Amino acid sequence: xxxxxxxxxxxxxxxxxxxxxxxxxxxxxxxxxxxxxxxxxxxxxxxxxxxxxxxxxxxxxxxxxxxxxxxxxxxxxxxxxxxxxxxxxxxxxxxxxxxxxxxxxxxxxxxxxxxxxxxxxxxxxxxxxxxxxxxxxxxxxxxxxxxxxxxxxxxxxxxxxxxxxxxxxxxxxxxxxxxxxxxxxxxxxxxxxxxxxxxxxxxxxxxxxxxxxxxxxxxxxxxxxxxxxxxxxxxxxxxxxxxxxxxxxxxxxxxxxxxxxxxxxxxxxxxxxxxxxxxxxxxxxxxxxxxxxxxxxxxxxxxxxxxxxxxxxxxxxxxxxxxxxxxxxxxxxxxxxxxxxxxxxxxxxxxxxxxxxxxxxxxxxxxxxxxxxxxxxxxxxxxxxxxxxxxxxxxxxxxxxxxxxxxxxxxxxxxxxxxxxxxxxxxxxxxxxxxxxxxxxxxxxxxxxxxxxxxxxxxxxxxxxxxxxxxxxx
Amino acid sequence: xxxxxxxxxxxxxxxxxxxxxxxxxxxxxxxxxxxxxxxxxxxxxxxxxxxxxxxxxxxxxxxxxxxxxxxxxxxxxxxxxxxxxxxxxxxxxxxxxxxxxxxxxxxxxxxxxxxxxxxxxxxxxxxxxxxxxxxxxxxxxxxxxxxxxxxxxxxxxxxxxxxxxxxxxxxxxxxxxxxxxxxxxxxxxxxxxxxxxxxxxxxxxxxxxxxxxxxxxxxxxxxxxxxxxxxxxxxxxxxxxxxxxxxxxxxxxxxxxxxxxxxxxxxxxxxxxxxxxxxxxxxxxxxxxxxxxxxxxxxxxxxxxxxxxxxxxxxxxxxxxxxxxxxxxxxxxxxxxxxxxxxxxxxxxxxxxxxxxxxxxxxxxxxxxxxxxxxxxxxxxxxxxxxxxxxxxxxxxxxxxxxxxxxxxxxxxxxxxxxxxxxxxxxxxxxxxxxxxxxxxxxxxxxxxxxxxxxxxxxxxxxxxxxxxxxxxxxxxxxxxxxxxxxxxxxxx
Numbered sequence: 026x027x028x029x030x031x032x033x034x035x036x037x038x039x040x041x042x043x044x045x046x047x048x049x050x051x052x053x054x055x056x057x058x059x060x061x062x063x064x065x066x067x068x069x070x071x072x073x074x075x076x077x078x079x080x081x082x083x084x085x086x087x088x089x090x091x092x093x094x095x096x097x098x099x100x101x102x103x104x105x106x107x108x109x110x111x112x113x114x115x116x117x118x119x120x121x122x123x124x125x126x127x128x129x130x131x132x133x134x135x136x137x138x139x140x141x142x143x144x145x146x147x148x149x150x151x152x153x154x155x156x157x158x159x160x161x162x163x164x165x166x167x168x169x170x171x172x173x174x175x176x177x178x179x180x181x182x183x184x185x186x187x188x189x190x191x192x193x194x195x196x197x198x199x200x201x202x203x204x205x206x207x208x209x210x211x212x213x214x215x216x217x218x219x220x221x222x223x224x225x226x227x228x229x230x231x232x233x234x235x236x237x238x239x240x241x242x243x244x245x246x247x248x249x250x251x252x253x254x255x256x257x258x259x260x261x262x263x264x265x266x267x268x269x270x271x272x273x274x275x276x277x278x279x280x281x282x283x284x285x286x287x288x289x290x291x292x293x294x295x296x297x298x299x300x301x302x303x304x305x306x307x308x309x310x311x312x313x314x315x316x317x318x319x320x321x322x323x324x325x326x327x328x329x330x331x332x333x334x335x336x337x338x339x340x341x342x343x344x345x346x347x348x349x350x351x352x353x354x355x356x357x358x359x360x361x362x363x364x365x366x367x368x369x370x371x372x373x374x375x376x377x378x379x380x381x382x383x384x385x386x387x388x389x390x391x392x393x394x395x396x397x398x399x400x401x402x403x404x405x406x407x408x409x410x411x412x413x414x415x416x417x418x419x420x421x422x423x424x425x426x427x428x429x430x431x432x433x434x435x436x437x438x439x440x441x442x443x444x445x446x447x448x449x450x451x452x453x454x455x456x457x458x459x460x461x462x463x464x465x466x467x468x469x470x471x472x473x474x475x476x477x478x479x480x481x482x483x484x485x486x487x488x489x490x491x492x493x494x495x496x497x498x499x
Numbered sequence: 500x501x502x503x504x505x506x507x508x509x510x511x512x513x514x515x516x517x518x519x520x521x522x523x524x525x526x527x528x529x530x531x532x533x534x535x536x537x538x539x540x541x542x543x544x545x546x547x548x549x550x551x552x553x554x555x556x557x558x559x560x561x562x563x564x565x566x567x568x569x570x571x572x573x574x575x576x577x578x579x580x581x582x583x584x585x586x587x588x589x590x591x592x593x594x595x596x597x598x599x600x601x602x603x604x605x606x607x608x609x610x611x612x613x614x615x616x617x618x619x620x621x622x623x624x625x626x627x628x629x630x631x632x633x634x635x636x637x638x639x640x641x642x643x644x645x646x647x648x649x650x651x652x653x654x655x656x657x658x659x660x661x662x663x664x665x666x667x668x669x670x671x672x673x674x675x676x677x678x679x680x681x682x683x684x685x686x687x688x689x690x691x692x693x694x695x696x697x698x699x700x701x702x703x704x705x706x707x708x709x710x711x712x713x714x715x716x717x718x719x720x721x722x723x724x725x726x727x728x729x730x731x732x733x734x735x736x737x738x739x740x741x742x743x744x745x746x747x748x749x750x751x752x753x754x755x756x757x758x759x760x761x762x763x764x765x766x767x768x769x770x771x772x773x774x775x776x777x778x779x780x781x782x783x784x785x786x787x788x789x790x791x792x793x794x795x796x797x798x799x800x801x802x803x804x805x806x807x808x809x810x811x812x813x814x815x816x817x818x819x820x821x822x823x824x825x826x827x828x829x830x831x832x833x834x835x836x837x838x839x840x841x842x843x844x845x846x847x848x849x850x851x852x853x854x855x856x857x858x859x860x861x862x863x864x865x866x867x868x869x870x871x872x873x874x875x876x877x878x879x880x881x882x883x884x885x886x887x888x889x890x891x892x893x894x895x896x897x898x899x900x901x902x903x904x905x906x907x908x909x910x911x912x913x914x915x916x917x918x919x920x921x922x923x924x925x926x927x928x929x930x931x932x933x934x935x936x937x938x939x940x941x942x943x944x945x946x947x948x949x950x951x952x953x954x955x956x957x958x959x960x961x962x963x964x965x966x967x968x969x970x971x972x973x974x975x976x977x978x979x980x981x982x983x984x985x986x987x988x989x990x991x992x
Contacts, residue, residue, distance in 0.1 A: 065601055068826065069821045069826070070827070071590070071600070072588075072600065072700070074699065074736050074737065076737055077737065108847055110826075115817065115820020296817075296867065298813055298817070301738075302704075302736075303738075304737065
């Protein structure tokens with residue numbers, strides 16, 4: 026039985042985190058009313074001209090360092106010509122033969138060891154608009170808010186050998202891009218999209234097989250699923266004695282299969298040529314150095330440092346680092362708070378649960394580090410107990426108020442006399458349970474439960490247990 | 500003399516000495532247009548009320564001592580591919596019948612900021628593609644020297660309007676000669692500045708790496724005046740260059756003694772004898788002013804027209820893709836088979852097939868072909884290589900000479916209809932002008948008399964990059980010696 030190997034290359038499109046578009050000053054905010062963020066330039070009205078957004082170029086130069094890329098000394102834009110209603114000029118301004126970045130690599134984790142994936146090139150371009158098709162109408166809608174949003178297309182070499190490697194590559198790339206605040210990589214909002222080029226060949230064969238392209242995948246999981254499906258499909262074709270035809274496919278989420286969008290015969294001839302409205306430009310060494318000097322710590326390096334500095338596991342670090350804002354929040358808290366493990370537990374527990382329940386991203390988490398530390402300190406000093414802390418956490422998140430505003434009412438009752446009085450009331454109310462305690466020590470938990478209810482969670486459990494023991498033993 | 504006969508500089512003087520008002524100028528020009536433009540047909544659109552209102556506002560500013568700048572009270576006509584805010588801008592095309600730009604072109608802002616006003620929009624070959632103005636989808640414009648003849652193109656309307664005394668000044672655009680060739684054929688001054696000298700913001704693109712806005716006037720001094728207004732860097736056009744704007748008017752009288760003119764021999768080889776004689780007479784005038792004249796060779800000249808028609812059409816094929824019937828402009832409802840247009844592909848096909856004229860379609864096809872995979876290297880890349888060689892030729896020649904002097908056009912104005920069915924012979928009208936679009940050098944067509952048919956003849960002066968003041972000085976001092984009449988009588992043959 027022939028064994029096959031998979032060869033994949035990924036093209037990742039990321040929206041650059043600029044406040045304005047690539048060639049005009051329109052806002053890039055996501056989710057505004059359709060066609061509210063457009064101007065004469067991004068609408069391609071006659072007589073208008075593009076002007077390069079310097080911030081986008083600077084973001085691309087940040088990528089250069091992170092992906093170990095070479096920066097082109099001279100770069101230029103080109104026009105990529107095709108007709109589609111989401112493209113008002115009839116061409117997309119992109120880069121063809123002189124991309125701003127080339128010849129880089131990143132390391133990705135694999136079950137065996139870290140593996141190097143080469144980056145062939147990365148180029149700047151403008152995004153297209155969005156077509157909205159409505160079932161049952163003879164027309165479609167066009168929203169051009171997204172037209173002209175700066176994109177960086179990062180093209181890997183065909184070094185990826187399995188769908189799992191593709192997944193790791195994307196995860197690693199996303200972490201880097203988020204870390205450097207190059208892109209928010211929000212896949213639901215389309216800030217990161219991926220095309221997969223895939224071919225198979227019998228193990229040992231030197232020449233490449235014919236590749237197919239799967240376009241517009243907007244989740245890492247789809248990439249893995251689509252690549253697995255496509256590899257298997259190609260294998261079946263070859264095993265049946267067929268030939269792989271070059272073509273462009275789409276992933277059908279409902280049917281869980283790749284579907285042919287266009288065959289080689291229908292492939293576009295994009296007729297690239299240099300964009301005459303912009304011309305070539307030089308990227309100065311000064312600018313490169315300026316950007317290099319302002320770069321934040323990269324995720325892999327940060328993970329290693331955090332493991333050592335806070336004595337936390339690699340796995341926990343991975344959780345923190347997956348989103349830069351989470352790691353930033355964690356470290357901001359630790360500037361004034363000395364228990365990393367306690368903080369980590371809260372981040373993995375209450376904080377994560379809160380975000381999930383309210384469908385929020387970490388950037389929208391309502392409690393600032395300063396206030397969060399105050400809460401943890403109250404707990405640390407045993408001013409409040411853990412249950413009370415959790416309740417105060419919820420209220421802080423809800424109201425934006427500081428922990429102290431709630432802790433007065435939640436302060437632990439440690440006064441012996443006061444506690445003794447409440448304990449007596451409990452025994453009086455549920456004498457049967459108190460009786461059970463004599464024979465069944467577990468019944469004590471039920472008594473404590475009643476006590477907490479009566480004290481609104483404020484009772485100091487350790488002292489209360491001792492008092493219950495004394496009272497029942499009497 | 501009457502108002503329409505005066506140059507802009509003379510009108511300025513009369514305004515400044517309160518001998519006339521801006522309102523009188525506007526009225527006099529409108530009167531002449533009403534009287535004669537039915538025959539010349541140079542204007543597509545004039546907003547009379549706006550013009551009169553602006554003239555009154557200008558007079559008021561002057562009386563209050565609040566003159567805006569050096570064009571205060573002077574009207575300028577615009578080729579209809581220069582965007583005017585809220586005023587219809589058509590490129591003389593059926594595909595853009597009701598486009599009211601929400602912005603002014605940079606040059607319009609500059610004119611208004613210096614006190615000038617927009618007289619109206621002039622006829623042109625559709626999307627600036629043509630050398631006779633016959634590709635306008637509205638009507639033909641006639642040469643005021645002989646109404647049976649074409650005015651040249653593509654800025655034929657602007658050239659004819661200045662020649663007929665409808666306006667002292669006009670702007671056109673020059674991609675392969677579209678300012679200089681009609682200026683030559685109409686016998687006025689037509690200046691194409693250095694590429695990057697004037698912002699293209701608001702100029703509807705044809706061949707973006709070649710397009711440059713240029714001036715029409717009946718004197719070199721007026722050209723200097725208008726260039727002073729419109730030149731300079733504009734952040735909205737990345738190809739506009741940050742070079743200081745010279746005081747062109749002040750330098751008109753810089754001495755020519757000891758300066759050198761180069762005559763590129765390739766430009767005189769097959770030239771009509773009569774035209775050659777006119778131009779050589781002009782050369783003698785320069786000699787008499789103390790200028791040294793020598794022959795020079797620009798060896799790659801013969802490839803210029805071919806390279807131009809590949810680069811310009813390649814860029815045009817992309818620039819005109821936006822007229823797709825989807826976002827704005829003409830959308831076909833009914834197809835050629837007289838049935839309703841159904842799907843997206845058909846909207847594209849039918850809107851463009853019906854909306855564009857034949858010459859525009861021809862050039863889009865040419866450009867698309869030249870950029871297609873498999874042909875790209877043989878055509879487009881080759882043309883870019885030729886462009887580099889041509890640039891080097893001219894750079895080298897201008898190391899030795901201050902200016903180059905050539906004919907503007909191989910022929911004088913020809914009868915309407917003569918070449919319209921023969922695109923190749925029409926393309927050859929640009930043979931002497933396209934080179935300097937490819938190289939980017941400033942070039943100016945100067946009128947130098949009339950041929951036996953009483954049609955104007957012009958020569959072209961080419962300067963070093965951003966040295967417009969030099970060619971303007973040459974033209975001005977020649978003009979003073981010869982006093983060629985630049986105002987046409989408006990007559991039938």
